[in-house]
Amino acid sequence: MKRRIFCQTLAGTGCLLGTGGGETVRRLLAFQDVANLSHVEARYYRKLPDREIECLLCPRLCRLGDKERGYCGVRQNDGGTYYTLVYGKACSANVDPIEKKPFFHFLPGSDAFSIATAGCNVNCKFCQNWQISQVRPEQIPHHDLPPEDVALAAQKYRCASIAYTYTEPIVFFEYMYDSSLAGRRRGIKNCVVTGGHIRPEPLRNLLQVVDAVKIDLKAFRQDFYTDFVRGELQPVLDAIREVHESKVWLEIVYLVIPTLNDSVKDIESMCRWLRREIGPDVPLHFSRFVPMYLMKNLPPTPLSTLEALRAVAIREGLHYVYIGNVPGHKGENTECPRCGKTVIERFGLQLKSLHLEKGRCRFCGLPIPGIWA
Amino acid sequence: MYLDRGMDRSRVVVVGGAGILTRDGEMDPAKIAAMLDLGFRHLTGADQSPDGPAALFSRKDRVGIKISTIGGRMISTRPELALALANLLSSSTVSEKNILIWDRTNRELREAGYRLSDGPNGLKIFATDTAGAGYDTELVSHLNIGSLFSTIQTNFVTASISLAILKDHGLAGITAGMKNYFGAVHNPNKYHDDHCDPYIAELFDTPLVKQKHRLSILDALLVQFHRGPSYHSRWAEPCGRLIFSLDPVAADAVGWRLVEKLRSDRGLPSLDEEGREPTYLKTAEALGLGRSALEGIQIIEDEI
Incomplete structure (x- = not known):
């Protein structure tokens, strides 16, 4: 009920509504003019000769000529200066339970004011929110929601935290960072739901202003990242280590996809790595896959697989191992x-x-x- | 269609119009029309002007002329060229109202010098972001491709001409007729890894492109041969050429050689030496989309 009231209120004030994706495909018919996007200089890049730039935000290190956009689709080189097009341009904003992120050891039972912009720096074939993550900002509706307004909305709706989620918050780094500062000024915590595909310097700076990070570890093999994520495993492992060392709260989610990343051997390796590098107390969530986006040819993850992998992780010494997307299961x-x-x-x-x-x-x-x- | 069935080589026609484009960018529309006419006649074997397009398009066709306008006024498909092509088609066999010059956004079209037009009876010039157009809701999944296509490509167009500007490209090596279809999908930014290979070829291989594509014409009037795809005047050469082929791979392959020649003339390393040879051409050939090796291509050169 609280969420419904919130949505109605926002609608009444002209603020945006949004889901994690939902019916956005239809909205691709409703374009935004590029002129309505933000034109805020990006923070991590270097200028090169001949109006080229190199993006230093994520491990892709996109090298872009004038007028070109990065792989994320939301950062653009204009005349040799690199801009974020999504600063303050939220395509989704909701009040969610923190358990939805999922965070299980971070402010349980609280609400998180959850925002996203368009864009992502990988392209997972199983993306649950591809209608907003795999599009350009001008292809979907968005609303002006600058950082101060994010914090005010979180406060107004009694949210204990602001969550940067749904798409890949790394690609809206500047917006996330400034919103986190605005939230902190009002005593609101900040949490990040990310794939962890970020370079060390921006990550270290981000960790100064947020309180919790959930990283989607999508597999423990590079070939999976190559074939199904279009990304790299090692930077994600580095990010997990970096978050842990920072003392910012860390949780890990592993989406179990039948036949592709559900081998016991891989899970054993991953759990040993986690135990050795991070310790036994990091919460690990095995989430159930449902067919989506470019991966509709596989069935949902059998419950027996989730339970078996949870048992493996516990056997390997991890203390807090959960099962996700199976409401009512004791593994919650x-x-x-x-x-x-x-x-x-x-x-x-x-x-x-x-x-x-x-x-x-x-x-x-x-x-x-x-x-x- | 692409392999010129019955022939052991693909035909590529290169038409020159010396002096057609000054460094100021001025162009004589009559000369452009003459170049197009000559190209069509060489390509189809037609004796007279209207017969060239008539060999490729029927009265029932709705023809999409997919242009490339991301480069702004200086290095996009020339409006004079696209309009002359539309005029040639309509004077031949295709009704003017069934011709659409298009690209991704109306803003880019305008910035490249096009005047938008979406009236029901005349030539149409508009982009995917026009109200009522947009992207199709059906996600197309094919090999490594997963995209929403412009409804212009899915619904309006029955026959497509790729009228791309030929440019050096920092990732793909070159951008030409095949990569032009990146502008037909909602997420081209996802297809630039690994020198855009296999994405250029696999996007072209989707039925929505492959089954509708009829002709490649490369705008090589002004060629950005280095530091592309952005415009840099010191590496842009007024070549005054148009490249025609029914084989999309062969057209791009010949375009590539032209870029290499311009680079060589200026003492620049080859694309191969820079580690960005357009490998998508071989991938496209392996998919059966056309021929990439010069020995498999018959090049006909002529001048107006």
């Missing part, structure tokens, strides 16, 4: 690794009960890692 709950009791009970995106006291298990007193307030 947080269990204390010492006493085995359920300390956080969930159903789908809803928090049902919380048995933590000052971040400790109410039953045995073990500290449960996370940001709880």
